[in-house]
Amino acid sequence: MPDEKKKTPLLDELEKGPWPSFVKDIKAAAETQPMAEDLLGQLELSYKDKISHWKHGGIVGVMGYGGGVIGRYSDVPEQFPNVSHFHTMRVNMPSGWFYTSDVLRKICDIWEKHGSGLFNFHGSTGDIILLGTKTDELEPTFSELTHLGFDLGGSGSVMRTPSACVGKARCEWACYDTMGMCNEITHTYQDELHRPPFPYKFKFKFSGCPNDCVASIARADLSIIGTWKDDIQQDDAAVAQYAADGVDIQKDVCDHCPTKCMSWDGKQLKINNRECVRCMHCINVLPKALRPGKEKGATVLIGAKAPILQGAQLSSVLIPFVPADEILDTLKELVSRIWDFWGEYGNNRERVGELIQRMGMATFLDAIGLDPVPEMVSAPRDNPYIFFRKEDEVPEPEEGAGEPKQK
Amino acid sequence: MATQTERLTDIGPPDFHQFLHPLIKKNYGQWKYHETLAPGVLCHVAESGDRIYTVRCGWPRLVSLHRVRFIAELADKYCGGYLRFTSRNNVEFLLDNPENIEPLKKDLAAAGFPVGGTNNSISNIVHTQGWVHCHSSATDASGIVKSVMDVLCDRFTHENLPAKLRIALACCLNMCGAVHCSDIAILGIHRRPPRVMHDTLNKVCEIPNVIASCPTGAIRSATYEGKPSVEVIEEQCMFCANCYTVCPAMPLNDPENDGLSIWVGGKVSNARSEPRFSKLAIPFIPNNPPRWPEVVDAVVNIVDVYARNARKYERVGEWIDRIGWPRFFELTGIPFTRYHIDDFRYAGLTFARSTHIRF
Numbered sequence: 001m002p003d004e005k006k007k008t009p010l011l012d013e014l015e016k017g018p019w020p021s022f023v024k025d026i027k028a029a030a031e032t033q034p035m036a037e038d039l040l041g042q043l044e045l046s047y048k049d050k051i052s053h054w055k056h057g058g059i060v061g062v063m064g065y066g067g068g069v070i071g072r073y074s075d076v077p078e079q080f081p082n083v084s085h086f087h088t089m090r091v092n093m094p095s096g097w098f099y100t101s102d103v104l105r106k107i108c109d110i111w112e113k114h115g116s117g118l119f120n121f122h123g124s125t126g127d128i129i130l131l132g133t134k135t136d137e138l139e140p141t142f143s144e145l146t147h148l149g150f151d152l153g154g155s156g157s158v159m160r161t162p163s164a165c166v167g168k169a170r171c172e173w174a175c176y177d178t179m180g181m182c183n184e185i186t187h188t189y190q191d192e193l194h195r196p197p198f199p200y201k202f203k204f205k206f207s208g209c210p211n212d213c214v215a216s217i218a219r220a221d222l223s224i225i226g227t228w229k230d231d232i233q234q235d236d237a238a239v240a241q242y243a244a245d246g247v248d249i250q251k252d253v254c255d256h257c258p259t260k261c262m263s264w265d266g267k268q269l270k271i272n273n274r275e276c277v278r279c280m281h282c283i284n285v286l287p288k289a290l291r292p293g294k295e296k297g298a299t300v301l302i303g304a305k306a307p308i309l310q311g312a313q314l315s316s317v318l319i320p321f322v323p324a325d326e327i328l329d330t331l332k333e334l335v336s337r338i339w340d341f342w343g344e345y346g347n348n349r350e351r352v353g354e355l356i357q358r359m360g361m362a363t364f365l366d367a368i369g370l371d372p373v374p375e376m377v378s379a380p381r382d383n384p385y386i387f388f389r390k391e392d393e394v395p396e397p398e399e400g401a402g403e404p405k406q407k
Numbered sequence: 408m409a410t411q412t413e414r415l416t417d418i419g420p421p422d423f424h425q426f427l428h429p430l431i432k433k434n435y436g437q438w439k440y441h442e443t444l445a446p447g448v449l450c451h452v453a454e455s456g457d458r459i460y461t462v463r464c465g466w467p468r469l470v471s472l473h474r475v476r477f478i479a480e481l482a483d484k485y486c487g488g489y490l491r492f493t494s495r496n497n498v499e500f501l502l503d504n505p506e507n508i509e510p511l512k513k514d515l516a517a518a519g520f521p522v523g524g525t526n527n528s529i530s531n532i533v534h535t536q537g538w539v540h541c542h543s544s545a546t547d548a549s550g551i552v553k554s555v556m557d558v559l560c561d562r563f564t565h566e567n568l569p570a571k572l573r574i575a576l577a578c579c580l581n582m583c584g585a586v587h588c589s590d591i592a593i594l595g596i597h598r599r600p601p602r603v604m605h606d607t608l609n610k611v612c613e614i615p616n617v618i619a620s621c622p623t624g625a626i627r628s629a630t631y632e633g634k635p636s637v638e639v640i641e642e643q644c645m646f647c648a649n650c651y652t653v654c655p656a657m658p659l660n661d662p663e664n665d666g667l668s669i670w671v672g673g674k675v676s677n678a679r680s681e682p683r684f685s686k687l688a689i690p691f692i693p694n695n696p697p698r699w700p701e702v703v704d705a706v707v708n709i710v711d712v713y714a715r716n717a718r719k720y721e722r723v724g725e726w727i728d729r730i731g732w733p734r735f736f737e738l739t740g741i742p743f744t745r746y747h748i749d750d751f752r753y754a755g756l757t758f759a760r761s762t763h764i765r766f
């Protein structure tokens with residue numbers, strides 16, 4: 001029978017080919033970890049049956065936390081007893097996903113002792129995923145992790161683990177310190193991360209420039225995307241060098257500028273910075289010659305989400321520009337107001353972007369005390385169905401107030 | 408110092424500074440420009456003149472501790488133990504000595520790690536859990552990703568596309584990976600309404616919550632053999648599985664009706680055109696494990712047609728902007744069906760409202 005269990009003809013097919021194989025990894029882990037062996041068996045069964053063999057999650061976790069562990073139970077536990085429970089722990093990664101070999105090895109040692117020996121590096125939100133262990137192992141694993149300096153990430157209706165692009169650590173385009181900001185925000189809101197206070201999840205993602213390497217605009221309830229306010233820094237000698245080296249400045253750079261605010265006469269590149277929308281194209285193509293301006297900061301956008309429930313949304317502009325050294329205070333002030341409003345009016349499982357759709361952006365701005373600015377829209381409304389407020393209405397003259405003044 | 412028995416909570420993630428290469432610490436925020444030395448090999452130059460070299464390789468998102476220990480060993484051997492991961496499941500070794508680049512690449516090649524994923528290549532596919540660890544998955548994730556990347560591996564190790572190309576996979580509409588803004592998105596979908604488990608529903612779920620969970624109002628209360636339960640108005644169901652997320656007694660999974668859909672032309676970067684959603688290319692492909700050949704062929708076909716036809720710097724969506732959707736369907740040979748025309752909320756936004764038609 002044990003031999004029978006080891007036969008995985010379908011998964012074996014996935015050991016072939018040039019791309020590194022996760023099946024090889026599960027097999028390698030299975031050498032020492034019985035959970036990995038049964039995971040392999042159950043996955044083979046899924047490949048045969050074309051269906052998941054996991055039951056709907058259950059509530060498990062570590063003491064005092066309302067998230068960070070995804071409960072998982074097999075629907076074929078008799079066949080694969082070692083994964084009868086197979087809970088995943090989300091471990092909050094360091095900002096920018098930087099590690100030393102030493103700390104990675106220590107994480108491996110913990111997981112070899114307490115779990116399946118399998119990981120996701122990393123999960124979709126950015127956490128290190130410790131893939132599968134038994135209920136009894138959760139507390140001991142948590143204890144060892146915290147003593148190594150790691151904590152759990154978020155799951156459920158919490159502030160989810162924030163993430164950041166590499167930013168100032170290794171990117172010349174970072175307009176603010178994404179990793180520092182991510183670390184700071186994560187530490188500030190540990191309670192919101194570990195104990196579900198919200199109607200649904202809330203995500204922060206920090207990108208250092210409009211290239212948006214962490215997909216902040218597509219995925220974060222609050223997207224903080226670096227930008228600059230003054231002129232693109234331009235090194236004419238370096239532009240000329242690119243041209244001499246064969247870059248077609250007109251075709252490769254100017255022609256792709258979305259606002260056509262650049263011109264090239266064969267010698268001099270001119271940028272009309274008032275019309276530049278900070279798209280990054282020219283800077284991406286000519287990194288030695290062009291750089292973001294010196295007056296750096298970020299645009300704050302709100303409301304992105306995947307389709308569940310009412311349809312997908314991209315984030316939209318909330319604050320066009322916050323100077324780099326004011327971002328942290330601005331965010332703290334802003335989220336406390338956003339979370340208050342959402343906590344009061346949000347329905348169960350309603351993301352903040354959906355709440356704004358339902359109640360109207362103007363109502364939302366009133367509630368959080370922000371003035372409307374034209375940068376918030378791609379165009380003003382084109383329908384005349386305007387909800388004028390009562391206080392904007394000219395009241396009927398009061399009884400006995402006399403005739404309206406005549407000229 | 409905390410003792411091993413003291414219970415620590417809410418300590419948050421470790422401070423990243425302790426994991427930074429000394430050169431990165433020294434030049435933090437002082438980078439001047441970067442160059443690509445080869446696919447997967449970058450050199451960042453600081454104002455100080457210091458140079459940090461990055462070697463990027465792809466790996467499966469699902470890894471064993473053996474593989475993690477192996478890259479830790481390589482990092483020790485070549486770069487003082489300093490490494491990082493990208494948002495797309497790539498590993499980056501951070502080197503101060505350029506002479507270590509080639510030996511590192513050799514070791515990586517010998518161990519089967521492809522080096523690349525930079526600039527105009529296909530970077531690693533971001534993906535979700537699938538049958539490995541999720542109950543609501545309409546398909547597996549790791550297996551399809553492996554099968555697609557096996558065929559597209561050369562496009563990872565070479566920068567020979569018109570622009571960068573980002574592929575993502577999510578195994579259900581929950582889209583843990585938020586794949587909806589990718590050049591090519593592979594999305595698991597269900598196609599049959601939830602089977603209501605009348606015996607248990609009342610015991611395991613709050614009926615009002617189940618009814619409220621449905622975005623289309625397709626669930627209403629019902630009585631089944633005297634017990635309170637719910638029923639689904641099947642014509643109103645678009646298989647989002649939201650009810651199943653809220654209530655285990657509403658499973659949708661089905662071997663023959665679950666499968667994949669393919670979406671194209673999304674992007675998150677603001678470069679040139681604005682960020683945008685991916686649009687439907689193929690509404691349904693059945694599950695065909697272990698290698699999903701139909702999905703692989705569909706993705707490779709779109710990549711090849713794009714590579715042949717797009718101009719330099721055009722992302723997939725920007726290429727389609729220029730040539731138009733009719734030509735996209737013609738060039739790829741993908742049939743256009745009734746399912747391609749939106750009929751959900753704001754559907755009209757994607758109708759063609761002009762006579763701008765390319766013939």
Ligand code: SF4
Pocket residue numbers: 165166167171172173174175207208209210211212213214
């Ligand atoms: S988002 Fe911008 S600053 Fe951040 S890593 Fe990407 S290119 Fe660099």
Ligand code: SF4
Pocket residue numbers: 256257258259260261262271275276277278279280281282283679
């Ligand atoms: S950043 Fe974009 S909009 Fe601005 S000048 Fe460059 S290409 Fe044009």
Ligand code: SF4
Pocket residue numbers: 535536537541542543544545577578579580581582583584
């Ligand atoms: S996308 Fe859906 S099926 Fe896949 S891991 Fe996320 S919730 Fe599970």
Ligand code: SF4
Pocket residue numbers: 600601620621622623624625626639643644645646647648649650651
């Ligand atoms: S799958 Fe979605 S649309 Fe269908 S009944 Fe459930 S919640 Fe409603």
